[in-house]
Amino acid sequence: MAELTLGEALFNPRAIALIGASADPNKNTSRAQRVLHKAGYTGRILPINPGRTEIFGDTAYPDIRQAPGPIDHALIMVPAAAVLPAIKGCIDQGVRVATIYSAGFAEMGEAGRAMQDCVVAVARAGGMRLIGPNCLGLVNVTDGVPITNNAAVEAETLRPGPLGLVSQSGSMMGALLSRAGARGLSFAKIVSVGNECDLGVGELAELIVEDDATKVLLLFLETFRDAPALARAARRAHVLGKPVIAYKLGRSDLGRQIAVSHTGAMVGGDELANAFFHEHGILRVDTLDGLVELPRMVMGRTPPRARRVAVLTGTGGGAAMVVDRLGSLGIEVVPPTPAIREAYSLPDSPLIDLPMGGAPGEYARLFRDLVASDHCDAVVGVLGSTSRLRPAQVNENILSVYDGSKPIAVFCAPQADEALRISDEAGVAAFRSPETCADAIHAYLTWRVPRVAPPAVDVTTAAAQVAGAEVFDEVQACALFATLGIEVAQAQVVTAPDQVRGIAGPCAVKLLSPDILHKTDAGLVRLHVEGDAAIAAAVTALLAMAAQKFPAARIRGVLVAAMQKGLSEVILGFRRDPEIGPVVMLGMGGVLAELRDSHALRIAPVELDTAWEMIGAVPELRMLQGFRSLPRGDVTALAHAIVNLSNLALLPTVQEAEINPLIIRAEGCGAVAVDGLVAFGDDHP
């Protein structure tokens, strides 16, 4: 018999074992069977329960090993301690994938995590894949195959539709099902991933993206656990013309903390998430309803060419609410073209104020002209009382004349359930609140194609420099930066005071040791030391102090470097995030920067265009780009330094690096790295 693919075993199994199925209809563990029956599942349903020979009309088996094969999928609902034996039974039976509903694993702390790790190890050894544990299961709505105990799935009438959903929150699966349903939208495939012990959001997204019935993929995320797979899924979705929309928790520290304690996963900064979504062409919404109201705007579409939205409205106050919020999100509302303005005698305003009840056909014509016009990338129709009192006009004026050539959004200022319903039915995105409408438009207009990876740079020399390294001192770090193409301050290493000779100008004198951190705090750095005698004295003092305070440290000498002058100081950072992967960071240097977080972050490596974007995202750097009468700094050199540092992404053992400070000199005079560090990771040998 032909082996099923993983996707087939997940969503179209020939037989499903329900391990721990209950015959008591009041128990949650009885629900999966009922739901399968109700959905008209045509494969075999195999309740596994040591105390029964039959449950709800299906033959029951005491052990999965005794049930007739082939069994492609098992839903495991036994207590946590009984999961491992159940998995072993599945392996013996040749089950391809198990969905583990049982809780009591990593989400409960260390003991649970250990037990979970054990389950995964056994399953892997047995060639079996896992969803969960602590998940609510999955549903193939397209073909009527629900593998879940979810009460919401049992209660709802599931009509097949175009949405895919992967959710890290089990309870939000039902919430999104009902919220989408109330908007006339339904699903093709739904998965609750639970603890993601094996199959995670990314790999499941990769599978669902290939599903023909799924046209848009929704993600409800609390954290990242397998970002590379999710990146692949998003890039594949782009190729297939399927937008991916994410709602992600963790915008606030408290939110992150709760998302974490709730799922037992790692913390990820929200900015990192934004960089990730941006990099891989994922749309991000900020409102819950945005997740179910945006899909109609983007289904079958690719990212816009520019970020211009035209607003047509019958209610000044209603439109102002949307536009006000768009403005605070940085989205430009474009006024009509002179031709349109003249044709419809419109006043000179970014909003186009035209009620539906005007001259017959006028609104519809104008609406069609806006959709056809090249001056905007999306059109919003803000509807006033007409949408509530004469909803049929929404059809006449908008829905029936809309050709779909550009995304449109309809926002109804009043409570206008019928107008929303007919918009939903016509497949037009309709919004219940000005905030959600602005959120969706912002998500669409800031949507970009996945970034193409920069062409490979030759890092052979740098790779040789770091080969086998476990720790670098400042001199080695700066040498690596120099190899990458970054200018570094000239310095000389002396091991005794009598080596100091003929150094001009004020110098920084600093102990050199890979084993002592925070040298400034330890008093092992002297600044503005001038003249051979003074420098030699500082060298003597530092060596003595280090020997006394840090007897065990390797002392490689004392670094003497001419003090650098420039217009501004920045910090350049590189880091290999455990989930997101390599990122490059640009921040202001100095104390003010610590008080007011001002930085930009991107997935590394980057090219020059992205480096310029990062520079533009740090307001303080405008100071160097022709602000008032201040001198211009060499921002071009900064952009190149960002690109060069980001190429550390190509050296897999480098875990973290920092240039602090990079001093930016006057225009044309470059930017120079004064100090820095490079750290190597255990995880990336």
Next chain:
Amino acid sequence: MAELTLGEALFNPRAIALIGASADPNKNTSRAQRVLHKAGYTGRILPINPGRTEIFGDTAYPDIRQAPGPIDHALIMVPAAAVLPAIKGCIDQGVRVATIYSAGFAEMGEAGRAMQDCVVAVARAGGMRLIGPNCLGLVNVTDGVPITNNAAVEAETLRPGPLGLVSQSGSMMGALLSRAGARGLSFAKIVSVGNECDLGVGELAELIVEDDATKVLLLFLETFRDAPALARAARRAHVLGKPVIAYKLGRSDLGRQIAVSHTGAMVGGDELANAFFHEHGILRVDTLDGLVELPRMVMGRTPPRARRVAVLTGTGGGAAMVVDRLGSLGIEVVPPTPAIREAYSLPDSPLIDLPMGGAPGEYARLFRDLVASDHCDAVVGVLGSTSRLRPAQVNENILSVYDGSKPIAVFCAPQADEALRISDEAGVAAFRSPETCADAIHAYLTWRVPRVAPPAVDVTTAAAQVAGAEVFDEVQACALFATLGIEVAQAQVVTAPDQVRGIAGPCAVKLLSPDILHKTDAGLVRLHVEGDAAIAAAVTALLAMAAQKFPAARIRGVLVAAMQKGLSEVILGFRRDPEIGPVVMLGMGGVLAELRDSHALRIAPVELDTAWEMIGAVPELRMLQGFRSLPRGDVTALAHAIVNLSNLALLPTVQEAEINPLIIRAEGCGAVAVDGLVAFGDDHP
């Protein structure tokens, strides 16, 4: 016959004239009459139309002068050009107040504004008050007196309720009516204010606040036109125990621009609006639905003692959405007390995770305990699938046991229309989206009682200094600051180089003239000039340059002041905003401050507690308050300087003042004003 009060004439007139009433039922101008009939208005309805003797069963009159009196209220619906004659007719007839529906006034530009001014002048002279023009009228729902052409009012079934509404957007009147209605909430009094040529938001709010049927006042604002009256209304509302909730446009520049072009009013910064709401105890929501979903949380309540919210949830993902947003709004979620944690065996988490379907009565008991506990100021119940599938449980577990002693909010993660309905019916605030829920909780928890005005400070000496002044030079400005108690840099004014004698240390040398602005740009300031000879040379040069470049300017000499040293520079500002009134501003000095707007603003005068709040709102100032190993600055002196400058509010002719820079010295060493200006206004003689 007893004269009616203005409130009675507005909301309970004995007779209403409909000037411009149409007999054509398809015309908007026919609607007011139908709406009055439908509402069962018991006073006399008097259509005024030169071409008819009867309209829809009511006797019509060609001119209001020929209609039988007394007529308390007229609704004017004639074209703009005919409004003035109509007003004259009203005056002749002794009409107390007219609502002008007609458009074509200030909202259309200068000519319209002139016509509007003329109408107001005539009405004032005739002792008559006006609402509008360009407004949709008003409704006394309590007594069934609608005076409006609004299609929404005609279409809706208006049940009397506890809300008052004053809206600067006419179309949002209907939108809010329907949105509130969908939540089972209804209104007592509604007014659309239009251009506010006479009666504005503030004065109308003052009237509605006194209305017994109105328990909460909602404001839909685009701008401020009569802030002092609105402040009085809010303070009176506080005394009467009636919360005032505002939604205000203008958070973004584009939003402000549109709000302005839409209504012909002045621009007001959003921060100014926040300061105003805060000062006068007005709750501000950021979402539209917050305006109709918050009232049940605050009705009959006063501001909370602290800002702590407890969250009880059956869905981790659902609660995280609310908590994440609360976190980004700066609101603290408090964990349960040890006693509650022990009683219910709760894990150590800020969220309380308890599904409704657990042990019978447990959820209800815990919910009651949280509402009774002193450790929190509000309780949020986040509901999962239960709210959709078994809505009656919401009643059993929350609504039926809630004693109202503390505000609660219910958020349903799924689409749960029935649970929302029964919550609405029980008078409990229920939220449709996590964003609106967080918005409302934030608005409630940051609600404060109106600030008590500081005790009067004696400004007799300062008042004498500014008496009759029209313009101040820097020396005079600094002398005024000194009188207010602010340390100013010692300086000497010389009118010839030979007066320079024995000035030690580096000096700033600056031309002194009240007629030359931007002296630095004009080259009339020299810094770091040291020694009598150098200073004398600078004095000569500046006097010569000024005489040549600015022959008409009054030259009062040259200011020579020792350069001041300190740890940081700030700017202190005072301004009399045309709408909001006096405000005091603290901002960072220097170039960085211009690149990254960092400042705090409050209504003036302020006391020390508010000054410290302002200092806390500028992150850069943490640098002076024990940051790393940096020296501490005299922030106490800064706080006193803020208070002292804010007392300019007590000198009504001072329009604007600025200290730039105020140099903050080390702790204990004070803060010194180096330069400044004071401007006097034409409007405040």
